[in-house]
């Protein structure tokens with residue numbers, strides 16, 4: 083590159099002043115350039131020893147000015163320029179070099195400040211700050227680097243937030259499971275101790291045994307639900323999917339729930355037109371969803387209220403709705419109702435109800451079918467709707 087640049091300079095001089103001057107110029111450029119290039123390479127090879135960016139800039143400028151001053155000296159000697167003119171030229175060049183060094187150092191200072199801002203931001207993130215928030219004064223590559231670092235820490239902070247939320251949810255589930263296991267187990271222990279100690283009469287013993295089987299049933303239901311939920315969440319889904327006639331499935335489920343509804347004096351009815359499209363689903367799992375929703379509806383509807391199950395085809399999906407005329411669910415609780423162990427209402431209502439896994443399992447089953455489940459806006463009572471794909 084140096085030879086090419088010297089040849090170009092020489093060629094230009096030859097074109098204007100003749101071949102001899104051209105040769106001298108090319109030689110002069112080559113002689114002056116060689117030490118500078120050699121020194122630049124030497125510095126570049128040892129640049130890790132020059133630890134400051136400002137020093138590297140200064141060295142580069144000093145090399146360039148040195149070259150120019152040497153060139154002036156050589157030109158003055160070769161061309162018999164008067165010492166007065168050569169001196170003036172050297173002063174002018176030194177002044178130009180000083181100005182170049184000044185403006186370069188200004189640029190370098192901005193660059194160094196930006197690099198320090200990036201370093202400080204990254205160090206602060208390393209010490210636990212969530213967002214780097216690096217502000218640079220330029221829009222060059224260092225500005226891009228700062229922008230990339232800011233974006234990266236923002237994304238990391240979002241992920242960390244999600245991880246914290248998941249960890250909180252996991253802790254909440256563990257606490258809820260422990261509580262729901264401990265309460266019936268404590269009662270069972272006390273009842274068993276009373277029977278064992280023979281401190282109760284035959285009638286009371288019979289009553290205690292009845293209470294014990296209620297606790298055992300609720301414990302097995304909780305353990306079954308937990309097992310099912312953990313399998314669903316782990317994606318362990320090996321169901322056979324088939325064409326399911328919803329009118330028949332809903333009718334059967336409503337009939338199975340009728341004794342339960344009658345006991346609470348709640349009317350339960352299916353409203354499914356015969357022509358509703360069949361769903362692509364696993365019938366047992368779909369029935370499980372219907373059972374959970376109808377059970378919730380009956381549980382939260384006072385005597386003389388009603389529960390209605392309806393279905394309609396909507397393009398590529400079938401929508402099923404379970405509506406009741408009960409107490410309803412406030413809008414702010416609707417999304418939370420799908421969280422594991424969420425039970426609305428006061429503490430008493432909570433102990434009277436189930437474990438709070440029903441809707442979580444419903445959502446997991448419906449989503450495993452490629453569908454969705456949600457609460458629909460309603461003026462009175464509750465309306466839960468879910469959709470599953472239509473069988474092709």
Ligand SMILES: Nc1ncnc2c1ncn2[C@@H]1O[C@H](COP(=O)(O)OP(=O)(O)OP(=O)(O)O)[C@@H](O)[C@H]1O
Nearest residue numbers: 378379382419425426435436437438439440441464
């Ligand atoms: N139809 C409804 N009307 C009013 N509130 C409801 C209704 N369905 C659900 N909820 C509220 O949502 C909560 C969560 O319901 P979910 O079915 O998940 O649990 P659960 O019924 O309490 O217990 P599980 O279903 O495990 O026996 C309920 O505790 C209740 O507060």
Ligand SMILES: [Mg+2]
Nearest residue numbers: 378436440441
């Ligand atoms: Mg339920």
